[in-house]
Amino acid sequence: MANVNYFLTEEQQMIVDLARQIAREKIIPVRAELDEKEEFPWDIMKDLAQADLFGLYIPEEYGGFGGGCFENCLAVEQLAYGCIAVTTTFAASALGGYPIVMYGSDEQKKKYLPEIASGEKLAAFGLTEAGAGSDAAAIKTTAVEDGDYWVLNGTKQWITSGGEAEIYTIIALTDKNKGPRGASAFIVEKGDEGFSFGKKEKKMGLRASATRELIFNDCRIPKDRLLGRRGLGFIIAMKTLDLARPGIGAIGVGLSQAALDESVNYARQRVQFGQPIISFQAIQHMLADMATQIEAARALVYAVARTIDSGEKDISKISAMAKLFPTDVAMKVTTDAVQILGGYGYMKEYPVEKMMRDAKILQIYEGTNQIQRNVIGQALNKEYARK
Amino acid sequence: MNIVVCIKQVPDAESVKWDHKTGTLIRDGVKSVINPFDYHAIEAALTLKDKLGAKVTAVTMGPPQAQDAIREAMSLGVDEGVVVSDRAFAGADTLATTYTLAQAIGKLDSVDAVFCGKQAIDGDTAQVGPGLAVRLGFPCVTYVGGMDIINDGKGLRLKRMTEQGYDIVEVEFPVVLTVLSCLNTPRVPSLKGKMRAKKAQIPMWSAEDIGAEPDKIGLAGSPTKVHSTYIPKFEAKREFLEGDPEEQAEALVQRLKEAGII
Numbered sequence: 001m002a003n004v005n006y007f008l009t010e011e012q013q014m015i016v017d018l019a020r021q022i023a024r025e026k027i028i029p030v031r032a033e034l035d036e037k038e039e040f041p042w043d044i045m046k047d048l049a050q051a052d053l054f055g056l057y058i059p060e061e062y063g064g065f066g067g068g069c070f071e072n073c074l075a076v077e078q079l080a081y082g083c084i085a086v087t088t089t090f091a092a093s094a095l096g097g098y099p100i101v102m103y104g105s106d107e108q109k110k111k112y113l114p115e116i117a118s119g120e121k122l123a124a125f126g127l128t129e130a131g132a133g134s135d136a137a138a139i140k141t142t143a144v145e146d147g148d149y150w151v152l153n154g155t156k157q158w159i160t161s162g163g164e165a166e167i168y169t170i171i172a173l174t175d176k177n178k179g180p181r182g183a184s185a186f187i188v189e190k191g192d193e194g195f196s197f198g199k200k201e202k203k204m205g206l207r208a209s210a211t212r213e214l215i216f217n218d219c220r221i222p223k224d225r226l227l228g229r230r231g232l233g234f235i236i237a238m239k240t241l242d243l244a245r246p247g248i249g250a251i252g253v254g255l256s257q258a259a260l261d262e263s264v265n266y267a268r269q270r271v272q273f274g275q276p277i278i279s280f281q282a283i284q285h286m287l288a289d290m291a292t293q294i295e296a297a298r299a300l301v302y303a304v305a306r307t308i309d310s311g312e313k314d315i316s317k318i319s320a321m322a323k324l325f326p327t328d329v330a331m332k333v334t335t336d337a338v339q340i341l342g343g344y345g346y347m348k349e350y351p352v353e354k355m356m357r358d359a360k361i362l363q364i365y366e367g368t369n370q371i372q373r374n375v376i377g378q379a380l381n382k383e384y385a386r387k
Numbered sequence: 388m389n390i391v392v393c394i395k396q397v398p399d400a401e402s403v404k405w406d407h408k409t410g411t412l413i414r415d416g417v418k419s420v421i422n423p424f425d426y427h428a429i430e431a432a433l434t435l436k437d438k439l440g441a442k443v444t445a446v447t448m449g450p451p452q453a454q455d456a457i458r459e460a461m462s463l464g465v466d467e468g469v470v471v472s473d474r475a476f477a478g479a480d481t482l483a484t485t486y487t488l489a490q491a492i493g494k495l496d497s498v499d500a501v502f503c504g505k506q507a508i509d510g511d512t513a514q515v516g517p518g519l520a521v522r523l524g525f526p527c528v529t530y531v532g533g534m535d536i537i538n539d540g541k542g543l544r545l546k547r548m549t550e551q552g553y554d555i556v557e558v559e560f561p562v563v564l565t566v567l568s569c570l571n572t573p574r575v576p577s578l579k580g581k582m583r584a585k586k587a588q589i590p591m592w593s594a595e596d597i598g599a600e601p602d603k604i605g606l607a608g609s610p611t612k613v614h615s616t617y618i619p620k621f622e623a624k625r626e627f628l629e630g631d632p633e634e635q636a637e638a639l640v641q642r643l644k645e646a647g648i649i
């Protein structure tokens with residue numbers, strides 16, 4: 001039976017095969033234990049480094065593979081088939097790396113990108129604060145110029161890979177009164193004076209991923225850690241998230257595919273009323289909807305990622321779509337998977353309860369799905385005003 | 388430093404068929420994979436490469452498709468590979484296989500270490516490593532379950548696993564090792580490795596290329612005939628000898644004589 005052909009190049013197919021192999025051999029065997037123990041997946045990060053996957057989106061001259069948004073999506077989709085906590089840890093390094101790729105000076109790129117590309121160091125991205133989630137402009141962390149230094153003060157909350165990563169891209173206010181031009185982006189290194197880590201969160205899902213506070217207490221960093229120009233902080237943050245959101249969609253696709261595979265296999269062998277439950281139309285229709293929605297989500301993610309890689313600039317709307325739809329699908333598909341497995345689905349012996357717990361984060365981080373709808377709605381309003 | 392890894396392609400499915408007439412495996416139509424132990428041999432070679440710097444060459448004797456095994460080894464970080472392939476090699480037993488592999492290895496620049504798997508999961512003899520060592524004139528350490536570099540990279544300290552425990556053995560290069568799966572955890576391929584492997588031209592060496600004598604290869608060079616295969620049973624009889632020490636000694640001598648030992 002034919003599957004949808006996405007006409008991948010040989011190299012793209014290699015990325016898929018490699019990431020799938022890592023999911024099967026290295027991630028799936030340990031995912032339940034990592035989840036149970038809330039253990040940071042260092043061993044798997046080393047495998048991903050060995051496999052050259054951390055450098056997918058980084059230009060070749062800085063030790064990367066020179067791929068784009070699409071290559072990254074292909075990799076995280078396959079990894080997410082194994083575990084999205086592991087995949088989020090991997091993807092968070094790109095979230096920290098994208099700003100340097102897009103806005104870093106040549107010196108900054110030469111210093112940080114090879115280490116990120118080789119996987120020798122993980123990167124992270126710090127925007128959110130206790131009082132500033134969806135409303136990023138409400139951040140309170142400040143950066144003040146002091147001679148040859150910037151001095152940062154404030155606390156970032158829920159930063160993925162906090163404490164584990166070595167390189168942090170931080171958004172802080174530099175001119176409180178300048179509104180959208182009031183923030184700047186900085187590179188902060190683990191070990192910088194005045195930079196420490198707060199409490200590590202206990203979570204419903206995504207438990208192998210570290211989510212932690214970053215505390216800046218008169219944190220002094222050299223002048224040359226400013227990314228781009230002063231005042232570009234919010235723009236850098238938005239451009240970074242625009243580029244990363246299809247990746248979150250791809251994680252949703254991979255997770256959903258895993259839940260579907262578990263569901264079909266289970267429904268074929270579970271017998272009730274003398275027949276496999278897949279013979280009940282109610283189950284078949286659920287599976288049919290799951291499979292169709294997953295394929296639609298995949299097609300959307302791939303098409304948007306390819307559009308982004310073609311050099312299109314104004315991508316906020318399509319990038320929001322590529323996050324919104326696949327992650328809503330993931331929540332629905334994983335919930336239905338638990339339903340199809342019944343009581344067994346609710347038990348830890350089967351992987352679908354974790355998938356359902358994990359799926360929820362996809363509708364929340366990197367901009368909640370309400371915020372994605374806002375972005376799409378506002379774009380429509382603008383688009384149609386012009387017509 | 389030059390390291391060789393011997394890898395063998397083995398049938399994937401457990402449902403391989405056996406040709407009762409010729410006493411050989413029917414390999415047609417069965418998917419081939421790298422012998423599981425050989426992944427650990429590759430990993431051991433790459434570990435040495437990482438630590439000491441070395442060129443690692445994978446060598447396999449097999450049909451032309453065996454180049455898939457070489458490509459996979461290269462995707463893991465092996466530098467080069469050779470398929471030793473010729474119709475004349477068909478039907479080789481371990482005597483002919485080790486001759487053929489030794490001839491091929493002899494063509495490479497001075498080799499310091501040869502890594503083999505403990506055994507092939509289809510042939511199962513575990514003879515290729517030791518046989519190769521004899522032909523190359525290298526010492527051989529089998530069943531390696533641990534490996535450390537010693538003497539500034541001139542030798543290795545190895546854990547040779549036995550049924551009762553293990554021996555610690557120190558050797559200097561050159562050496563042939565056969566390795567167990569407990570030695571290491573094989574790495575995953577890398578993207579760069581996969582791309583290099585895909586593009587690589589894998590040399591194929593014929594009987595003529597390796598200067599093999601026709602009567603030492605393939606069926607002609609294979610005196611072994613497989614009649615049946617089975618797992619040998621080890622049975623030990625136990626008997627307590629009674630009496631004072633002298634009587635016991637006498638009884639013991641008697642038993643040993645009966646058994647033809649003395």
Ligand SMILES: Cc1cc2nc3c(=O)[nH]c(=O)nc-3n(C[C@H](O)[C@H](O)[C@H](O)COP(=O)(O)OP(=O)(O)OC[C@H]3O[C@@H](n4cnc5c(N)ncnc54)[C@H](O)[C@@H]3O)c2cc1C
Nearest residue numbers: 125126127128133134158159160211364365366367368370
């Ligand atoms: C596990 C985890 C990892 C994270 N990793 C990172 C990280 O690495 N870096 C980082 O910077 N941040 C990170 N975050 C933060 C994440 O991006 C925020 O949680 C998210 O943006 C939502 O903010 P909030 O939680 O404060 O929710 P709020 O903004 O308080 O929203 C609460 C609810 O109100 C809704 N809402 C808010 N405003 C509107 C509106 N205008 N219209 C309609 N509905 C609205 C939201 O959709 C949501 O349903 C992480 C969060 C979690 C949970």
Ligand SMILES: Cc1cc2nc3c(=O)[nH]c(=O)nc-3n(C[C@H](O)[C@H](O)[C@H](O)COP(=O)(O)OP(=O)(O)OC[C@H]3O[C@@H](n4cnc5c(N)ncnc54)[C@H](O)[C@@H]3O)c2cc1C
Nearest residue numbers: 393448478479480484503504506507510511512513514515
């Ligand atoms: C009478 C007879 C006929 C046979 N006919 C055929 C035949 O027609 N076709 C056929 O394919 N086999 C045939 N075989 C099997 C073949 O001879 C053996 O499989 C081969 O000699 C290797 O022995 P083994 O598999 O026991 O390897 P082992 O000694 O168990 O393997 C140990 C290690 O040696 C290395 N090694 C083994 N074989 C190779 C290889 N070919 N290339 C590189 N490294 C290797 C690997 O590192 C492996 O892990 C025949 C065997 C006999 C006895």
